[in-house]
Amino acid sequence: MSTEISITIIDQNGLQQQLQAPTDMGLSLMEFLKGNDYDILATCGGMALCATCHVEVCSPTDNMTEPSADEWAMLDTLPNITNSSRLSCQLRLDQLPEGFTARILGDGLSV
Ligand code: FES
DSSP: OOSEEEEEEEOTTOOEEEEEEESSSOOBHHHHHHHTTOOOOOTTSSSSSSOTTEEEEOSOOTTSOOOOHHHHHHHTTOTTOOTTEEEGGGOBGGGSOTTOEEEEOSOOTTO
8 A cells, every 4th residue: 555645735826736645644734734844833733723734625525524523613603714724733644545735725825
């Protein structure tokens, strides 16, 4: 079984990039994005408490886990929530489908 998936990320400037994401390291999408120098504050360190890691999932969400009650509660505070908003700290790379695509909507240092 492959230990990488191909994902596409669109940053706050609309720049689209395809990345190979490891599925065997227990990383969240937020940790992976920060590790790839995306501009995400992630102030709470992945506790679903700051919402600065907000992303909009652009690929089909059929096979993905549903947001937890905590994640929903935090997403609900956002002015720019969409139908497919998620907190990237609550998405584990090993649970994402091949071809996953997301747009970063959260606050970065330069926002
Ligand atoms: S890093 Fe704070 S909610 Fe995701």
